[in-house]
Amino acid sequence: MITWTNKIRRMVNGVILFTIHCSLFTVLSSCSLDENPKDQIPEEEAYADAGALYRNTVATLYNYIGGATDGQGLQGTCRGIYDLQTFGSDEAMIPTRGTDWYDGGIWQELYRHDWTPGHPMLGNAWSYLYKVITLCNRSLELLESHQHLLDETDYLDYTAEVRALRAIYYWYLMDLFGRVPIITTTKTSLSQLEQMPRSQVFKFVASELQQVVSQLPQRRSTRQDDFYGRVSNAVACFVLAKLMLNAEVYTDDDWTDGDRPDGSTIRFSVEGETMNAWEATIFYCEKLKDAGYKLEPIYTNNFEVHNENSSENIWTIPMDKDLYYNEMQYHFRSWHYRHAAAFGFTGENGACATKHTLQIFGYDTDEEDKRFLFNYYEGVVTDNNSHLVLDRNGNILEYKPWEVELDLSGSPYLETAGARMGKYIVDKNATKDGKLMDNDIVLFRYSDVLLMQAEALLRNGQAAEGQAYFDAVRDRVDAPDRPLTLQNLLDERLLELCWEGWRRQDLIRFGQYESLFMGDQWDAKVDESDGHTTVFPIPGGMIDFNPNLTQNEGY
Secondary structure, eight states: OOOOOSOOOSSOTTOOOOOOOOHHHHHHHSSOOOOOOTTOOOHHHHTSSHHHHHHHHTGGGGGGSSOSSTTOSSSSSSSSHHHHHHTTTTSEEOOBBTTBSOGGGHHHHHHHTOOOTTOHHHHHHHHHHHHHHHHHHHHHHHHHHTGGGSOHHHHHHHHHHHHHHHHHHHHHHHHHHSSEEOOOOTTOOGGGOOEEOHHHHHHHHHHHHHHHGGGSOOOOTTSSSTTTTOOOHHHHHHHHHHHHHTHHHHTOSOTTSSOOOOTTTOEEEETTEEEEHHHHHHHHHHHHHHTTOOOOSSGGGGGSSSOTTOSSEEEEEOOOTTTOOOOOOHHHHHSOHHHHHTTTOOOOOOOEEOHHHHHHHTTTSTTOOTHHHHHEEOEEOBOTTSOBOBOTTSSBOEEBGGGOOSBOTTOTTTTTBSOEEOOSOOOTTOBTTTTBOSSOEEEEEHHHHHHHHHHHHHHTTOHHHHHHHHHHHHHHTTOOOOOOOHHHHHHHHHHHHTTSSOHHHHHHHTTOOOOSOOOOSSOOOOOOTTOGGGSOOOOHHHHHHOTTOOOOTTO
């Protein structure tokens, strides 16, 4: 095994980033994949030996997990996957604040669920995901054509890692858009392009991960060693658990007919055993328990400035302000201008919690969940030295969570309405307006695994057994006892996992996906009774480029 002893740097030294000219990629993504870095090396050098081959087929793919521009990266940046999952749910919103944050109505459309195929975030997410899938396909072809440079074990290891990464990107595509083309080679012609039913995409993703999971190293990818940030056996098991838990949704090819498959009758072959969806979920959750993951004793440990040693985090986006371009833009986007300035950063005074989220947290009541203050800023704002922060009029800055509205124009709380994002401990030495920080961005956590296992047990008729997993998550923060019910479980997932990009998926699985917007004098409430909004429309530009694509029902 060739070791990789340095973190994934801003540009892996000596890496050739792929330049692909093909009409197929253009119709899938509507953007060029040309990259011409100044230190690009000739192709014959890029694949001259085993080490170079690894760096330029496998390592280079991890340059795309995070990002620094709109729509790029699985998390950390704006106007892409994370925003669709978060602001397209009832968890958070970006209200219009006078002349700020209208942006052509794109944030209001997410809140109201009245997006159209032309919404820019849909195109951003689609293009980004297919870009990385295309890169994965290219890597697999290069590994095959240069297989003579590798021994059999390295070849199997490297192809397994790339296939797993590609499957994860297809999972995101399927989750967002339902019916998408499956492309496994850069040689596919436009005439061969076929939009697959969601159930077939699901089958492909699950099968790919099941085939390679045993080949993936049982390593901690959150540690600062040669496996830092990579797809491990545990990462694949986590995604397989998610796939099985959402199998009722993902195997439903007509999500507008009101008839969803029953997870207890959906069958999977898992390591030679036949299991239903809930049993398969439990199986992969147990794999993660056996791998040694466990809850951190303190919730906030997972989001510390240096959180690489968390026993709970399973997959993260590596962050290091001196090494990477990866950015965490969410604090920057949420905080009031003067709040951010008090830390030496710049703020955009945007994102905040909805009133519905405040209610679930029991905010401003005797039953307020302790995790509220771990995840949100509310009330009077102070800096790191506990000094009061003043607003732009010289008054004490005070956030007003209950005053949030979709449009705050004319409100006396224009700049201060809404509880703002906390989550990550502030890196006082962060640069670029606080966006380059040393807190790794958390993608997958073990507390989520415990809640998945509790849910699967509950749905499988084993509520008494599931209660212990549910209690373990709540006990960490000294939350009072609650019985394990579906509603309590859905609420707990928000309490534990807010700001982590899961809310839309959870609401859909629980059959509660609906906008909080009830209509006003300008806009009617969107009729979501047929379930069409549980899947986003295929981006309009993609259909214009490619006549083989058809639009999802309801758009």
